[in-house]
Amino acid sequence: MTVAIERAEKYDLRVPRYTSYPTAPHFGASVDAGIYSGWLATLDPGAPLSVYVHIPFCDEMCWFCGCWTKIVKRYEPIRSYLDALHGEISLVAAALPARMDVRHLHFGGGSPTMLAPEDWLALTGALGRSFTLAPDVEIAVELDPRDATEEYIAALAQAGVTRASIGVQDFDPKVQLAINRIQPFDVVERVVGWLRRHGIADVNLDLMYGLPHQTEAKVEAMVDLALRLAPARVALFGYAHVPWMKSHQKLIDETTLPGAVERLRQFATASARLASAGYRAVGLDHFARPDDGLSAALAAGRLHRNFQGYTADDAPTLIGLGASAIGTLPQGYVQNAQPLADYRRAIEAGRLPTVRGIALSADDRLRRAIIERLMCNLRVDLDAVCREKGIQADALAAERASLEPLAADGLVRLDGGEIVVTEAGRPFVRLVAAAFDAYLQPGAARHSRAV
Ligand SMILES: C[S@@+](CC[C@H](N)C(=O)[O-])C[C@H]1O[C@@H](n2cnc3c(N)ncnc32)[C@H](O)[C@@H]1O
The missing domain is CATH 3.80.30.20 (tm_1862 like domain)
Known part of the structure; x- marks a missing residue:
């Protein structure tokens, strides 16, 4: 944990909490x-x-x-x-x-x-x-x-x-x-x-x-x-x-x-x-x-x-x-209306109150699988996930390479196709997941601290 504490300021970046992807x-x-x-x-x-x-x-x-x-x-x-x-x-x-x-x-x-x-x-x-x-x-x-x-x-x-x-x-x-x-x-x-x-x-x-x-x-x-x-x-x-x-x-x-x-x-x-x-x-x-x-x-x-x-x-x-509630289906994500008046109006008109969402593309599914494994297990075998999704293993070579600075700081281990978040890296796992987020534009959205 000492290394991680030294790195806290360096990695004080703002990234999503990845309760969904996208x-x-x-x-x-x-x-x-x-x-x-x-x-x-x-x-x-x-x-x-x-x-x-x-x-x-x-x-x-x-x-x-x-x-x-x-x-x-x-x-x-x-x-x-x-x-x-x-x-x-x-x-x-x-x-x-x-x-x-x-x-x-x-x-x-x-x-x-x-x-x-x-x-x-x-x-x-x-x-x-x-x-x-x-x-x-x-x-x-x-x-x-x-x-x-x-x-x-x-x-x-x-x-x-x-x-x-x-x-x-x-x-x-x-x-x-x-x-x-x-x-x-x-x-x-x-x-x-x-x-x-x-x-x-x-x-x-x-x-x-x-x-x-x-x-x-x-x-x-x-x-x-x-x-x-x-x-x-x-x-x-x-x-x-x-x-x-x-x-x-x-x-x-x-x-x-x-x-x-x-x-x-x-x-x-x-x-x-x-x-x-x-x-x-x-x-x-x-x-x-x-x-x-x-x-x-x-x-x-x-x-x-x-x-x-x-x-x-x-x-x-x-x-x-309920108002603002998010659903996950095999096809993608849906979100209900808010504020309350909009939610109620839809239902009173006999309509489902869905107002936004996203249909998952093949690329979303690949990245979602990787991000979920990282956030849950703190490790992912990129080759295995690519194989399972029918995608060439080197498709994510650039994302993997972007983790090298974190590896040098002891927060992840890059072991062939496998990425392992170390115990020191656990509080930084959102940053590791962010390397695979194709939507993340630095500085575009303001998220909370990564740690
Ligand atoms: C959705 S809230 C509902 C809990 C319930 N209303 C209560 O306060 O007893 C669930 C939890 O989210 C956490 N939470 C709420 N706001 C937060 C914030 N800004 N940052 C981190 N965690 C937060 C709190 O720990 C809270 O208990």
Whole structure:
């Protein structure tokens, strides 16, 4: 890690997080509701689906937030959004060639926990009527612990929720104040206790580094507290400060943000602590207990990357429901309308709310396979991927050669056709993936820090 820390400033570049390839800024209006409907109709009815449902509401703005959400003080906007969501479920189900199986259902946001308990039952009920929920379906929910009561957790359990990802960020009071997210440790501890008591055994914690006032010592203390809760998974996100895209982030005093070297030290300290507690490092920023499905998927080479991060789910199609939601199909990516009024209007007119996307070319598929292997396994055999895609092995010689400076710095090993990201290079894996991104124009789009 020493080499990497020395290189943090040199490689303090801005590159995408590669939750998709091509990335969302390259989606265009040529993929619309008509194209999506055609794609849905030709899906293999025997293949399973994953479903992502976006709930874009919160009751308070966290100043660090990089997600697409809306602050609401009344329930009425949520109620009318849910009407539209129910409409979209019916439209999508009607466009499929048959009733299809769902093995993985993820509710993200925003804060899905803004939904009233009865609306959880109504929503999972509607999904269960339109799709066949597998007996072992995983139903995962992003949970804001400040909103939760024990009755609420019981309602989630009754709706079939099996996994909860709790937004923690940091337990330190000064950091919490600087990000407008006051949430002491005992609030989180109490919610974890309720989840386990009601049978929601899989508990993930979202932690962050690079936040205002964070130091290595504070990050270590944060991880120690998190470990007391024995989470199945930990996501350790580097704070993405993009105030030109998220204007509320301007409320964060930039002079209190750690620099590139400090960020890398914080990541290194937190990862070492998690590793010494027995957690497996998964990809760029996840950690899993050895008994969690993500560890098994990593060991078996079955790990995948999607818009929620890393997953063991290998369904070829992800249906995105809700405003701004992104779907992945064998043919390409689709994204729904936002703002809310546009989303609702489409559904009220009986149309799928798809407004942009991209159809994958053969070149996109090749590069996507390479980028996903790098982001998941930290290694890729270029020759094998080219062979599998029927492309000449030397087609990517220039991209491979562009990694030589990273190899000289010990961040990757170039072993014939094989590219291996070293342990020191793990925090820089986005840079390695970027070498294969045909859309990336230096300086054209502004992304968050690579580390
Ligand atoms: C989509 S958010 C929803 C979580 C939920 N609303 C909550 O706050 O409890 C999921 C996670 O994304 C991470 N996140 C949000 N904004 C981020 C940013 N600007 N940079 C890095 N991670 C971020 C946070 O760790 C957050 O818990």
